Amino acid sequence: MTDLYQSQRAMRHMRRTAMQRGVVAILDVGTSKIACLVLRFDGFEQMRDIDGVGPMAGQSTFRVIGAATTRSRGVRFGEIAVMNETERAIRTAVQAAQKMANVRVDHVIACFSGAEPRSYGLAGEWELQDSVVTEQDVARVMAACDVPDIGEARDVLHAQPVNFALDHRTGLGDPRGQIGNRLACDMHMLTVDASVVQNLLYCIKRCDLELAGIASSAYVAGISSLVEDEQELGAACIDMGGGATGISIFMKKHMIYADCVRMGGDHVTSDISKGLQVPLAVAERIKTKHGGVHATGMDDREMIEMGGDSGDWEKDRRQISRTELIGIMRPRVEEILEEVRARLDVAGFDHLPSQQVVLTGGASQIPGLDGLASRILGQRVRMGRPLRVQGLPQAATGAAFSSAVGLCLFAAHPQDEWWDFDIPTERYPARSLKRAIRWFKDNW
């Protein structure tokens, strides 16, 4: 796991460099679209003087100066399937965003939704040598967490300490300086397929960009679309994307569970395409213009022209009623939501004090979805839109951009992950210079 630690630390370092340069790009690699935002950080350092998060959840330090979105190519289920196509799509988005920002971007922070994320809860304990908790003790308790077998070819994407407990007191955010005997730590670890990360890395490298951070889109969508008390009391964010639906559960402002259903809006589109025998583009248009999940009597009379240029008059003049369209869409949407329900049940979402469900993402914009979702996911369902950030174009404020906006917040103010903490002294190589420096620091 040391190499992961190193690579994540290298990415953190890259992020710091990007902050110093003041410009960083945000890349949301989705199945249906690729969004690129260019952020300019002004006075980041002076804002850090303020204690805590600062105004506007730390997001007033940056400003979106360029935004571009392009049709995604070569991405399936939130994973890169055709490298060349994806690379070209990334290039298109980055170029357009750069053009709008009129500045060259070298560092990019990316997120993706697929790659079969798996959540693990880790726990570790450490007997304090001195009764006061020091930074080294925090490092040791995290090192003491027993890592489960995450499987072949999987990488750790997030590993965040969620909770610290000192003797019988739990729920500590920062245990440093407190007095006790026994320090315990709960950690949430999210692993993904290593090959997907490798593919994304390769694509970004081919675009002459440097990766300064990587995140799961379920996580960042939760950051942007859950409000503060929802994050605090417990809520689930359902990010319904094109090819995958991400689930993230937040509690005490930490993500405690994340998962992904490999179904999304593109499946609805393909159902329409198959059912009505129209091209995918037409199906997408019909879905976004006339789609819904609740049929009423009015919908029987609303006829939809399907069009087409096959040359066969009969085929090109077909019409369907909206009820028929809803009849095609609803089973698939229900299937997605049922699958989400199953995942939430597995995660033990029932036991959370507050069972708020927030639907976001492009596919959540189907009219009437909140009514359907409240039947399946529970009564407390609302539609989520991303936080408003400075300089974001109006076109990019919709629910489809919640993970892109969340990634902006993640770039500006990342949560402490396992690799942001110190390494325990005894884990350093025996003859390391760092170890000597550490010894000097500790003793003088």
Add this chain to the structure above:
Amino acid sequence: MQSLGRAPQRPHAIRRDPAPSRWQYRMQRLWLTPLFRVLFRVGLPVASVGLIAALVLHDDSRRAALVQTYDSLSEQFQDRPEFRVSYLSIEGASRDLADAVRAKLAVKLPESSFDLDLDALRQKAEALDAVAKAELRVRAGGVLQVLLTERAPVLVWRNDTGLELLDATGHRVAGLAARGDRSDLPLVAGEGADTHASEALELLDAAGPISPRIRGLVRMGDRRWDIVLDREQRILLPSDGAVAALERLLALDAAENLLARDLVAVDLRNEQRPVLRLAPFALAEARRALGIIETTESDL
């Protein structure tokens, strides 16, 4: 019947969103690099202009042609009739001096006013002793006007080479053939008399009642003045405070009528002790009157 000309536009064609090629993408990124932009916008034009200039000027003959073109153009401009100077007018001087100045300046007219070096001409004119100051200007109508201020002679200086006229500052004005030509001017003689002309003039001014008797002033050893009166009398003045000494002597003369007596010289060099030198006859008479036994060995 339907026209076969053009297929109807598809109402909902997908917006084309072509990906930039790798090179296009790189060029755009390069163009967005600030240093590159500055180099391209400023550096490239400067470098190309410099290169073209260097290539053109590399050839000697081309360079010479360029210089020649410039010269001929400027000459053409300067030779225009508006700038031509055709007459020389000398004012404020006697006819002889004007001729001398004209000969000295030796300007070939007509000439362009750009080619006239007025400063050099002025220095040339002022090199003449008789000219105190010369002002040159080119006036409208192509006239080069020279305004001269002549030196006024106030002293005649007799030196080793002959007679010279000096002005109040001691500068030479002209030579003089005979003393009689300017008998109105006082005479000075001796080495360094010209450099101390102002002192001489002060002395002459202070001489007042005895000035009709003054034959001239002699500079002794470039140090002090002697006033030579008629009847071969001399007044030996000190090197410092000569005017004051002279005034004291004049007061004495007014009281005692000193200079009318039979004296050879009045020595005022020592302020504490003026000495009178009597003529031999007067000396003998004086001694006799005082009853001093006459000595034989000295006439003085």
